[in-house]
Amino acid sequence: MSGSITVAASSPEAARSLGRPRPRSAPWADLACHGLLASLAALVLAVAILILFETARGAAPSISAFGFHFLGSTEWDPVADRYGALPYLYGTIVSSALALTLALPLGIGTAVFLAELAPPRLGEAVAFLVELLAAIPSIVYGIWGVFVLAPWLRSALEPWLVAHLGFLPLFRGFPFGIGMLNAGIVLAVMVSPTIISLSRQILLALPGSLREAALAMGATRAEAIGVMLDAARPGLLGASILGLGRALGETMAVTLVIGNTNRISASLLAPGATMASVIANEFTEATGKLYLSALTEIALVLFALTVIVNALARLLVRGATGARRDIAGAA
Amino acid sequence: MIPSPAKFGETQAVRRRRREERVARAAFGVMALVLVVPLVLIVSHLVAQAFPLLSWDFLTTNPVAGMRKGGVWSALLGTIWLVGVSLAVAAPIGVLTAVYLNEYAGDTWLTRIIHLAVVNLAGVPSIVHALFGLGAFVIFAHLGRSILAASLTLAIMTLPVIIASTKEALASVPNSFREACWNVGATRWQTIRGIVLPNSISGILTGVILQVSRAAGETAPIMFTGAVFYKKIEAGNPFAYGLKDQCMALSMHLYTVTTQVPDVPHALPYAIAVVLLGTTLLVNATSIALRVYLRSRKKW
Numbered sequence: 001m002s003g004s005i006t007v008a009a010s011s012p013e014a015a016r017s018l019g020r021p022r023p024r025s026a027p028w029a030d031l032a033c034h035g036l037l038a039s040l041a042a043l044v045l046a047v048a049i050l051i052l053f054e055t056a057r058g059a060a061p062s063i064s065a066f067g068f069h070f071l072g073s074t075e076w077d078p079v080a081d082r083y084g085a086l087p088y089l090y091g092t093i094v095s096s097a098l099a100l101t102l103a104l105p106l107g108i109g110t111a112v113f114l115a116e117l118a119p120p121r122l123g124e125a126v127a128f129l130v131e132l133l134a135a136i137p138s139i140v141y142g143i144w145g146v147f148v149l150a151p152w153l154r155s156a157l158e159p160w161l162v163a164h165l166g167f168l169p170l171f172r173g174f175p176f177g178i179g180m181l182n183a184g185i186v187l188a189v190m191v192s193p194t195i196i197s198l199s200r201q202i203l204l205a206l207p208g209s210l211r212e213a214a215l216a217m218g219a220t221r222a223e224a225i226g227v228m229l230d231a232a233r234p235g236l237l238g239a240s241i242l243g244l245g246r247a248l249g250e251t252m253a254v255t256l257v258i259g260n261t262n263r264i265s266a267s268l269l270a271p272g273a274t275m276a277s278v279i280a281n282e283f284t285e286a287t288g289k290l291y292l293s294a295l296t297e298i299a300l301v302l303f304a305l306t307v308i309v310n311a312l313a314r315l316l317v318r319g320a321t322g323a324r325r326d327i328a329g330a331a
Numbered sequence: 332m333i334p335s336p337a338k339f340g341e342t343q344a345v346r347r348r349r350r351e352e353r354v355a356r357a358a359f360g361v362m363a364l365v366l367v368v369p370l371v372l373i374v375s376h377l378v379a380q381a382f383p384l385l386s387w388d389f390l391t392t393n394p395v396a397g398m399r400k401g402g403v404w405s406a407l408l409g410t411i412w413l414v415g416v417s418l419a420v421a422a423p424i425g426v427l428t429a430v431y432l433n434e435y436a437g438d439t440w441l442t443r444i445i446h447l448a449v450v451n452l453a454g455v456p457s458i459v460h461a462l463f464g465l466g467a468f469v470i471f472a473h474l475g476r477s478i479l480a481a482s483l484t485l486a487i488m489t490l491p492v493i494i495a496s497t498k499e500a501l502a503s504v505p506n507s508f509r510e511a512c513w514n515v516g517a518t519r520w521q522t523i524r525g526i527v528l529p530n531s532i533s534g535i536l537t538g539v540i541l542q543v544s545r546a547a548g549e550t551a552p553i554m555f556t557g558a559v560f561y562k563k564i565e566a567g568n569p570f571a572y573g574l575k576d577q578c579m580a581l582s583m584h585l586y587t588v589t590t591q592v593p594d595v596p597h598a599l600p601y602a603i604a605v606v607l608l609g610t611t612l613l614v615n616a617t618s619i620a621l622r623v624y625l626r627s628r629k630k631w
Contacts (some may be wrong), residue, residue: 047490051452055459110359143604252586280551
C-alpha cells in the first residue's frame with residue numbers, strides 16, 4: 001500500500017479527476033491528525049525506554065557493589081548489607097521448570113483432543129471455558145494453593161512421596177504443604193490455559209491436507225495425529241515457552257504458596273523463593289539504599305530473562321504459523 | 332480410517348493398530364479430563380466455600396471488626412476506580428497508537444523499534460511494572476501513593492497489550508475497503524473514521540475489555556503505588572474516593588486478609604475471591620458476547 005503515485009494530485013478533487021487511488025497531499029486536518037498519532041506512538045516508545053532506564057538506574061549501586069558475583073552468591077543479609085540472588089534465580093527456574101513438566105504433556109494432550117478428536121461443538125465449548133479460566137486473577141489461584149492444595153499436599157501427597165520415592169533427593173524432608181512443589185503445581189494450573197488455547201490454535205492452523213494425506217496412506221487417526229504433531233512441533237515449542245514466560249514472572253500466587261526462604265534445597269518439598277516473590281515480599285520493608293538497589297537489580301534480571309524467553313517464543317510461533325496474523329497475534 | 336474387512340484379512344497387524352488407535356484416543360481424552368476437570372473444580376470449590384457469606388449486603392457494606400466481618404464495598408469501589416482511571420488513560424492512547432502504526436506509518440526503522448518495544452513490554456512481569464510505577468509516578472512525579480499513581484501503573488501495564496490487539500483488529504480489515512474509500516476522494520482520517528474503525532470495532536473492544544479484567548485482577552502493580560490495607564469510606568457512595576486518595580482494592584484485600592489478619596472466618600477469603608472472580612468473569616463474558624454480536628453484524 002505504499003505510495004506509487006507519480007502524477008501530482010494536489011487535492012482530493014484533483015485526485016478524483018485523475019482517478020488516482022489516494023490524494024498525495026492531505027488537507028491540514030489530516031496532517032495534524034498524523035502528527036498527533038505519531039507523537040502518541042513516540043510516547044509509547046519513550047515509556048519502554050524509561051522503564052528500562054529507571055530499572056537499570058535503580059539497580060546501578062548494587063551492580064557496582066557486587067558485579068557478577070550478585071548472580072552467583074547465596075548470601076542475603078540485609079544487616080551486613082551483602083546481597084546475592086542465586087537462591088531466587090534457582091527458585092524461579094525450578095518452580096517454572098516444574099510447572100512446565102506438569103503442564104506441558106497434559107496441555108498439549110488436551111489441545112490435541114480439542115482440535116482433533118472431540119466433536120467440533122464440544123471442542124469449541126471447552127476452548128471457550130479454557131479461555132475464561134485464563135482470565136482468573138493470579139491471587140485467586142494463590143488462595144486455592146494456600147487453602148485447598150497445601151492441606152492436601154501436607155496430609156496426602158507429600159507423605160506418600162516421602163514414603164515411596166524418598167530415596168530420591170527430590171522428595172526428602174518434612175511435608176510442609178507450602179513450598180516448591182505447591183508453587184510448581186499452582187503455576188502449572190495457571191499456565192495450562194495459555195498452553196492449551198495456543199496449541200489448539202496452532203493445530204487448527206495446520207493444513208487439513210496433511211491429515212488427509214496421512215489417512216489416505218492408510219494411517220489410523222492416532223498415526224495421523226502423530227504426523228500433525230510433527231508438523232506443529234516448532235509452534236508447540238513456542239507455545240510452551242510463552243507459558244514459561246508467564247510462569248517466570250508470576251508474582252502473587254507464588255508469593256502465597258512458596259514459603260519464602262532464601263535457602264537452596266534439592267528437595268521439592270522444601271520452601272523457597274523466586275525473584276518475583278522476594279521483590280513483592282521485601283520491597284516495602286526494605287530500608288537502606290543498597291537493599292532497595294539489590295531488589296531492583298533482581299527486577300532487572302527478571303526483565304531481561306522474560307524478554308529473552310518471550311522473543312524466542314514469538315520467533316518459534318511465528319515460524320510455525322507462517323506469520324498468519326490471526327494466530328501469530330496471540331503471541 | 333482402516334478398512335475393516337470383517338470376515339477375511341483382519342491380520343494381526345491391523346488388530347494391533349486398531350488397539351493402538353483406541354489407546355491413543357483414550358489417552359488424549361484422559362489428558363483433557365485430567366487438566367480441565369480440576370480447573371473447573373477449583374472454581375466450583377471456591378464458590379461452594381464462599382456461599383454462606385455471599386449476599387447483596389456483602390457487596391454494599393464496608394469491612395468491620397479488623398476486616399473479619401462485614402462486606403467488601405470499599406475494596407470493590409477501589410477496584411472500579413483503579414480500573415476505570417487506568418482504562419481512561421490506556422484505551423485512547425493504545426487505540427490511537429495502533430491506528431498510527433497500522434494506518435499511517437510505513438515500514439521504517441522507527442516503527443519497527445516501536446513495534447519491538449510494544450511486544451517486549453507486553454511480556455514484562457507485573458512486579459517490574461510495580462517498581463517502575465513506584466519510581467516514576469509515586470516518587471518522581473510526586474503523585475504519592477494514590478489512585479492516580481496506581482492507575483497510571485496499571486495503564487502502563489495494559490497499554491502494550493491493547494496496542495497489539497488493536498493492531499491485529501485493524502490489520503484484519505481488507506485493504507480493498509480502504510482503497511475503495513480513497514478512490515472516492517476521502518482523506519486518510521476520513522477513511523479511518525468511516526471505514527476502518529467501524530469494521531474493526533469488535534476486535535478492538537474485545538482487546539480493551541480483556542485488559543480491563545486483567546487490570547482488575549492484578550495485585551503487584553498496585554501494592555506499592557496506591558492500594559492500602561484498610562481505608563474507611565462512606566458505604567454506598569460511589570464517589571467516596573478522589574484521585575489523590577489511597578484506596579483499597581479487591582485483589583489487595585484478598586491478599587491482606589489471607590496473609591496479615593489472624594482469625595478470619597473460614598468463608599471470608601473465599602467470598603472475596605468469588606467477588607473478584609465474578610467481576611473479572613463478568614467483564615470477560617461481556618467481551619465475548621460483544622464479539623459474537625458485532626461479528627454477526629459483519630457484512631464480509
